[in-house]
Amino acid sequence: MVKKLKKVDVVIVGSGWVGGIAAAELTKAGHKVVILERGKNKKQEDFIGTKDELRYSKRYDLMQELNKDTITSRNSMDKVAMPVRNNMNARLGNHTGGAGVHWNGLAFRWLPYDFEIYSKTVERYGKDKIPKESTMQDWGITYDELEPYFDKYEKTAAISGEESPLGPPRSDKYPLPPMKETPAIRLFTEATKNLGYHPYRIPSANASQTYTNPDGETINGCVYCAFCEEYGCDFGAKADPIITVLATAQKTGNLEIRNDSFVNSVSHDGKKAIGLVYTDTNTGEVFEQPADIVVLAGFVFTNTRLLLTSKIGQPYNPKTGQGIIGKNFTGHFSNLSTYIGARGFFENKKFNNFMGTGGLGATIDDFSGDYEDHTNLDFLHGYEVHYSQLGTRPIAHNSVPEGTPGWGKEFKKQSLKYFNRNLFITAQSGFLPNKNTYMDLDPTYKDALGNPLLRVTVTYAKQDIARAKAGVARCAEIMKAMGADTMNVDVVKDDTAFDHKFYTDHFFGGAIMGADPATSAVNTYSQMWDMDNLFVVGGSSFPHTGNYNPTVTIGAFAYRAAEGMITYLKEGGNLAYKKLEKNA
Amino acid sequence: MADKQPPIKENGKSEHQQDLSRRNFLKNTGLVAGGLVGGSLFGGLITGGLDKKDKQNGETENAHPNKEYEAFQARQFFTREHDFKLLIASTEQILPEDELGPGAIKLGVPYYIDKQLAGRWGINGHDYRQGPFVANLDKSDQTAGPGGEQSILDRGSLFLLGLRKMDEESQKRFSTPFDEASEEQQIEIMTDFEANNVKMQGVKASEFFILLKQATLEGAYSDPLYGGNVNMEGWKMKEFPGAQASYATYIEQDEFVKLDPISLRDYQGH
Numbered sequence: 001m002v003k004k005l006k007k008v009d010v011v012i013v014g015s016g017w018v019g020g021i022a023a024a025e026l027t028k029a030g031h032k033v034v035i036l037e038r039g040k041n042k043k044q045e046d047f048i049g050t051k052d053e054l055r056y057s058k059r060y061d062l063m064q065e066l067n068k069d070t071i072t073s074r075n076s077m078d079k080v081a082m083p084v085r086n087n088m089n090a091r092l093g094n095h096t097g098g099a100g101v102h103w104n105g106l107a108f109r110w111l112p113y114d115f116e117i118y119s120k121t122v123e124r125y126g127k128d129k130i131p132k133e134s135t136m137q138d139w140g141i142t143y144d145e146l147e148p149y150f151d152k153y154e155k156t157a158a159i160s161g162e163e164s165p166l167g168p169p170r171s172d173k174y175p176l177p178p179m180k181e182t183p184a185i186r187l188f189t190e191a192t193k194n195l196g197y198h199p200y201r202i203p204s205a206n207a208s209q210t211y212t213n214p215d216g217e218t219i220n221g222c223v224y225c226a227f228c229e230e231y232g233c234d235f236g237a238k239a240d241p242i243i244t245v246l247a248t249a250q251k252t253g254n255l256e257i258r259n260d261s262f263v264n265s266v267s268h269d270g271k272k273a274i275g276l277v278y279t280d281t282n283t284g285e286v287f288e289q290p291a292d293i294v295v296l297a298g299f300v301f302t303n304t305r306l307l308l309t310s311k312i313g314q315p316y317n318p319k320t321g322q323g324i325i326g327k328n329f330t331g332h333f334s335n336l337s338t339y340i341g342a343r344g345f346f347e348n349k350k351f352n353n354f355m356g357t358g359g360l361g362a363t364i365d366d367f368s369g370d371y372e373d374h375t376n377l378d379f380l381h382g383y384e385v386h387y388s389q390l391g392t393r394p395i396a397h398n399s400v401p402e403g404t405p406g407w408g409k410e411f412k413k414q415s416l417k418y419f420n421r422n423l424f425i426t427a428q429s430g431f432l433p434n435k436n437t438y439m440d441l442d443p444t445y446k447d448a449l450g451n452p453l454l455r456v457t458v459t460y461a462k463q464d465i466a467r468a469k470a471g472v473a474r475c476a477e478i479m480k481a482m483g484a485d486t487m488n489v490d491v492v493k494d495d496t497a498f499d500h501k502f503y504t505d506h507f508f509g510g511a512i513m514g515a516d517p518a519t520s521a522v523n524t525y526s527q528m529w530d531m532d533n534l535f536v537v538g539g540s541s542f543p544h545t546g547n548y549n550p551t552v553t554i555g556a557f558a559y560r561a562a563e564g565m566i567t568y569l570k571e572g573g574n575l576a577y578k579k580l581e582k583n584a
Numbered sequence: 585m586a587d588k589q590p591p592i593k594e595n596g597k598s599e600h601q602q603d604l605s606r607r608n609f610l611k612n613t614g615l616v617a618g619g620l621v622g623g624s625l626f627g628g629l630i631t632g633g634l635d636k637k638d639k640q641n642g643e644t645e646n647a648h649p650n651k652e653y654e655a656f657q658a659r660q661f662f663t664r665e666h667d668f669k670l671l672i673a674s675t676e677q678i679l680p681e682d683e684l685g686p687g688a689i690k691l692g693v694p695y696y697i698d699k700q701l702a703g704r705w706g707i708n709g710h711d712y713r714q715g716p717f718v719a720n721l722d723k724s725d726q727t728a729g730p731g732g733e734q735s736i737l738d739r740g741s742l743f744l745l746g747l748r749k750m751d752e753e754s755q756k757r758f759s760t761p762f763d764e765a766s767e768e769q770q771i772e773i774m775t776d777f778e779a780n781n782v783k784m785q786g787v788k789a790s791e792f793f794i795l796l797k798q799a800t801l802e803g804a805y806s807d808p809l810y811g812g813n814v815n816m817e818g819w820k821m822k823e824f825p826g827a828q829a830s831y832a833t834y835i836e837q838d839e840f841v842k843l844d845p846i847s848l849r850d851y852q853g854h
């Protein structure tokens with residue numbers, strides 16, 4: 001029995017950055033908003049005194065438990081997908097604030113090249129440069145159009161940084177100066193400068209000073225305690241949805257967050273969304289929450305699965321290339337990106353590796369996006385090389401030079417010796433969509449409520465391997481210049497296949513945006529082409545993966561979507577066409 | 585790997601003759617090597633008081649460094665003492681005591697693992713546990729299952745199966761229980777587990793080994809509240825200062841900063 005509740009203006013799936021931003025903007029405009037959050041109620045108070053590596057980094061206390069709901073994974077279409085059973089392979093956000101609570105805080109803007117990737121590639125290299133398997137496309141928006149939303153997000157989230165010497169134009173500087181500089185950052189900066197590159201400090205959501213954002217929320221100055229990634233901030237010094245946008249929305253009195261509410265489907269009549277059908281996981285009761293606007297602000301997997309199970313839009317079929325829902329799944333895959341690079345061991349230098357903060361570090365843009373000329377390279381898009389001092393913790397960090405046994409006396413000796421005598425730099429690379437990398441519903445495995453799990457199929461293309469190899473080689477070059485005595489350099493093999501790790505939490509696609517309803521699920525306001533009052537917002541709308549961490553770009557699109565929702569509540573209609581009319 | 589191990593000195597032989605298994609344990613774990621540690625260490629921690637009758641030489645009279653810790657330890661998960669002895673022997677081989685500091689035993693790793701297996705982690709409480717389960721993965725999918733992710737077995741069962749398999753191998757190869765085998769013999773068996781040269785049912789030997797190693801490191805370096813990292817000795821060895829509130833005053837400086845570690849007990853301050 002589904003119990004129908006009283007209609008509200010807006011009902012949102014998920015209380016992370018996207019749901020939080022939408023809620024803040026809508027409630028400030030006077031609309032009544034209900035957020036359905038599958039996870040537990042969390043407050044900043046929950047994160048005080050929780051510097052506990054085992055609990056948060058090894059038992060994944062803030063991540064989505066996989067016992068009720070997970071994804072299945074395969075690395076080729078001819079295989080049977082297996083469920084991702086353990087959080088070791090999938091750190092998906094959960095609870096109030098979502099992944100926005102336990103992010104590191106690296107706060108980049110994606111590049112003008114990203115949003116017009118197809119046109120710019122054709123313009124610079126010609127059509128033939130685009131590999132056959134690629135399904136890359138323009139996003140239907142330009143960097144310049146998105147810039148005000150980037151600026152808005154950065155001001156909400158206390159982003160601390162300095163302008164990249166190669167970066168795109170900005171309407172304003174970062175709201176806060178960069179964080180403090182450490183010896184290892186100085187080493188990276190000098191080495192990359194000497195190599196002729198253009199280092200700058202990674203912009204961070206860990207605040208370099210105490211800051212009050214335009215909504216009146218305060219983010220404290222960071223104290224570099226080194227528990228950011230996988231942790232909620234002990235001090236309210238990392239911008240997260242709880243201390244910013246959700247707090248703003250709650251102050252209006254117009255927001256209700258219902259925790260322990262697992263959304264099963266979007267109810268609709270084929271033309272309009274009616275509301276969300278969800279299970280109260282404390283009682284097992286099923287409710288329908290009707291609303292004028294329905295917003296899917298879950299993670300990529302949640303948004304895509306809800307569209308597929310609710311039968312909204314046409315599912316993507318990799319054999320015919322027809323359909324759109326589930327198409328263009330991309331991400332920062334652990335054995336191609338983010339976690340691979342060069343680790344240098346230093347005989348005569350000791351670093352305070354255990355100090356740091358998530359977004360503390362330096363990077364170069366010289367090989368990001370299309371900054372490098374790809375004419376003679378066998379890949380498109382690029383990689384961002386960075387040194388990040390997020391703080392090494394003792395269970396996870398037992399790095400030893402290659403050739404050292406993995407356990408026993410020698411391992412112990414070397415792992416203790418090098419704990420504070422090694423540095424790691426990594427190349428985070430873009431990933432271009434291909435026709436064989438997508439999401440659909442799994443034919444076998446089900447969640448705890450009997451719904452089919454989402455199945456993810458990831459097949460690497462040659463250019464993805466080539467890009468990763470180039471990134472790792474660059475890391476080695478820089479690490480050598482930093483003066484490491486010995487190095488472990490990750491090896492990317494020609495036959496590297498997807499390893500079923502959804503560890504970076506940087507995944508995209510499934511309900512991609514665009515200017516044309518024939519090739520996209522949503523417009524650039526994240527509004528469904530097929531259903532005006534349904535907004536599907538977040539990483540799910542990104543047609544490919546850029547090489548930077550995604551949160552700021554997700555935040556920018558969330559602000560744009562929120563603006564679209566407010567307009568829609570006033571005027572109705574498809575916002576993309578509206579804009580065209582206005583321009584005409 | 586075995587050839588990298590220094591030879592074991594056979595001291596204290598006569599003192600231990602009345603308890604052969606115990607003597608061998610000490611020998612095998614290398615803890616008597618160089619007379620670093622006296623037999624008193626093991627009085628309660630390892631034999632669980634079973635050999636209380638075994639009064640030692642003068643060393644037993646010394647105050648035990650982990651006396652307070654031991655006073656609260658008993659097995660929650662392992663029902664057979666022999667299984668626990670296998671755990672003790674194998675974790676100490678992964679992280680042995682040496683001149684740099686305590687090994688797995690002294691850090692409380694075996695009891696840490698016992699507690700973990702008795703709880704949510706041991707029964708894979710947060711994991712997706714619905715079938716069908718796939719035991720034999722395709723080669724390119726094998727990295728999907730470190731620690732036997734795709735196995736139908738939970739971690740508690742994996743530990744029992746893996747430890748007993750080590751014991752079986754030791755009996756087969758050396759006609760001696762694993763925990764009484766020599767250091768070289770133990771290392772040989774564990775090296776074969778790591779390389780997946782031992783056939784197991786339901787899980788790969790190498791996957792069990794990864795799980796064993798991971799759990800050992802967790803026990804050595806997690807906050808003492810979990811029963812390992814006794815007296816924060818693991819952190820001290822590693823120069824990791826634990827749950828410090830702030831590094832704001834140190835973060836920019838070039839010098840290495842040595843701080844006394846802080847546990848969550850201290851940090852939470854109640």
